[in-house]
Amino acid sequence: MNVTTKIITIGDEKMKPEALAEILKPAAALLAADKTVAFPTETVYGLGANALSVDAIDQIYRAKGRPSDNPLIVHIASLDMLALLAEEVKPYARDLMAAFWPGPITFVLKKTSAVPMKVTGGLNTVAVRMPDHAVAQTLIALSGKPIAAPSANLSGKPSPTTAAHVIEDLAGRVNCIVAGGNTEVGLESTVLDVTGDVPVILRPGKVTQEEIAAVVGICEVDPAITGATIDVSGAAKSPGMKYRHYAPDAHVQVYIGTTTDVIRTFDAEAHRLVMEGAGKVGILTFSEDLEVLTRLIKTDALLTDRVEFISAGSAKDLSVYGKVLFEALRDFDERGCDVILVRGVEEMGIGGAIMNRLKKASEGKVTRI
Ligand code: TXA
Ligand code: MG
Numbered sequence: 001m002n003v004t005t006k007i008i009t010i011g012d013e014k015m016k017p018e019a020l021a022e023i024l025k026p027a028a029a030l031l032a033a034d035k036t037v038a039f040p041t042e043t044v045y046g047l048g049a050n051a052l053s054v055d056a057i058d059q060i061y062r063a064k065g066r067p068s069d070n071p072l073i074v075h076i077a078s079l080d081m082l083a084l085l086a087e088e089v090k091p092y093a094r095d096l097m098a099a100f101w102p103g104p105i106t107f108v109l110k111k112t113s114a115v116p117m118k119v120t121g122g123l124n125t126v127a128v129r130m131p132d133h134a135v136a137q138t139l140i141a142l143s144g145k146p147i148a149a150p151s152a153n154l155s156g157k158p159s160p161t162t163a164a165h166v167i168e169d170l171a172g173r174v175n176c177i178v179a180g181g182n183t184e185v186g187l188e189s190t191v192l193d194v195t196g197d198v199p200v201i202l203r204p205g206k207v208t209q210e211e212i213a214a215v216v217g218i219c220e221v222d223p224a225i226t227g228a229t230i231d232v233s234g235a236a237k238s239p240g241m242k243y244r245h246y247a248p249d250a251h252v253q254v255y256i257g258t259t260t261d262v263i264r265t266f267d268a269e270a271h272r273l274v275m276e277g278a279g280k281v282g283i284l285t286f287s288e289d290l291e292v293l294t295r296l297i298k299t300d301a302l303l304t305d306r307v308e309f310i311s312a313g314s315a316k317d318l319s320v321y322g323k324v325l326f327e328a329l330r331d332f333d334e335r336g337c338d339v340i341l342v343r344g345v346e347e348m349g350i351g352g353a354i355m356n357r358l359k360k361a362s363e364g365k366v367t368r369i
Contacts, residue, residue, distance in 0.1 A: 001062065001172060005173070005176065006176040007167070007177050007179060008024070008026065008176065009180075010179065010180040017138070024135065024139050027176050028142030030176050031048060031049065032145060034056035036048065036049045036176070038174055039152075039178040040136065040180040041135075041136045042185050043131070044187070045153075045161070046131075046149030047063060048139070048147040050143070051147060052145060057119055057148055062173075063170060064153070064170075071123055072121075074129070075147045075149050076129070078141070079130075084112065085111065085128055086126065087110040087112050088109065089109060089194075090194060092216045093109070095216055097130075100211075101129075102130040104189040105129065106127045106190065106191045107192055108128075109194060110124065110125055111126035135178060151188060157247070157330075158248060158326035158330055159188055161183045163180065167179070186322045187205055187325065187357060188205060192212065200221070201225070203225070204225060208350065209352070248329040250332055250333055250339055250340045253339065254358045254365060256343075266285065267293065270341065271300070273338075280307070280337045281337060283307060284340060284343065285311075285343035286311070286343060289315075289343065290309055290311055293309070310331060318350045318351055342358060342361075342362070
């Protein structure tokens with residue numbers, strides 16, 4: 001592919017709405033003309049194009065190198081756009097939209113005939129989200145179109161949480177990239193099926209099962225995402241589940257256990273891997289663990305220059321872990337790590353979404369110690 005990519009940089013994220021609209025005009029015009037534009041949202045960067053144009057959608061699949069049976073999320077800036085996309089919105093789904101939109105949750109709804117099958121991967125449902133981000137909202141509103149936008153990474157790579165990641169993956173492949181700082185959540189939205197009598201989580205994200213149940217009394221989780229490993233048989237309801245995802249080039253190994261056990265295992269495993277010829281080993285764990293681990297490894301002559309550390313923030317605040325996870329996976333690749341040792345977490349709250357991504361990145365290599 002050889003497309004000229006226009007880069008628009010948002011210098012000040014707190015700028016006035018009129019100034020933001022002025023800067024985003026050319027990008028909105030490209031979207032209105034069925035071209036591709038990558039932009040930040042509060043979850044991860046998205047690669048957007050007019051959801052109602054088959055030609056525009058084709059460009060997304062081509063730019064990402066993504067299989068076209070993997071459906072896209074359609075982004076809207078106001079509820080008016082919803083009627084165009086969804087045939088039916090159940091009352092409980094309306095309540096959830098009122099509670100969480102704009103925000104990091106996507107609703108799967110029965111689609112109208114206006115939504116091309118290309119967008120939904122042949123399904124008769126459509127996934128819709130109203131992002132909570134000034135750039136995304138302004139861009140969608142200015143373009144006047146519902147915007148289909150998968151995460152703005154090459155297919156199979158971790159989702160991009162910085163403009164640099166998007167440029168790395170998509171420069172020369174898309175018409176425009178809006179560079180607008182690091183994304184706040186760092187993990188993709190919760191995907192919730194609201195076509196049935198009760199809501200069902202198809203992909204865990206920042207909005208949790210507990211939070212959804214608190215609004216409508218009940219929330220189920222698709223069995224495909226609750227197991228120890230991810231179901232890759234293709235039976236998953238969210239078709240995105242069946243592809244290799246979030247995978248850095250390095251091999252990822254995840255460990256869940258007490259702090260003492262995890263530290264001991266990381267030290268021993270790093271030693272074993274280097275002895276067996278690994279060039280470099282990456283370690284992603286809580287800042288508290290790193291205080292101990294860096295000391296241990298610094299005093300080990302074999303390991304000093306062979307281990308790269310990245311902090312997942314404090315164990316006391318998992319939202320930091322969510323925010324840095326994808327960036328860390330990309331960073332370890334850049335630092336030349338062959339293997340990444342990662343501390344897993346319990347699947348509660350945002351921990352469920354973090355473990356979902358870690359299971360995929362490690363292709364199920366999760367060990368409880
Ligand atoms: O936070 C996000 O959701 C980001 C930002 C850019 O909004 N977007 C994103 O899109 O993660 P993508 O394409 O990488 O993931 C879309 C997910 C996939 O797991 C896909 O299978 C699921 O949503 N999905 C889309 N349409 C669906 C449908 N009709 N039924 C079930 N799952 C659907
Ligand atoms: Mg994605």
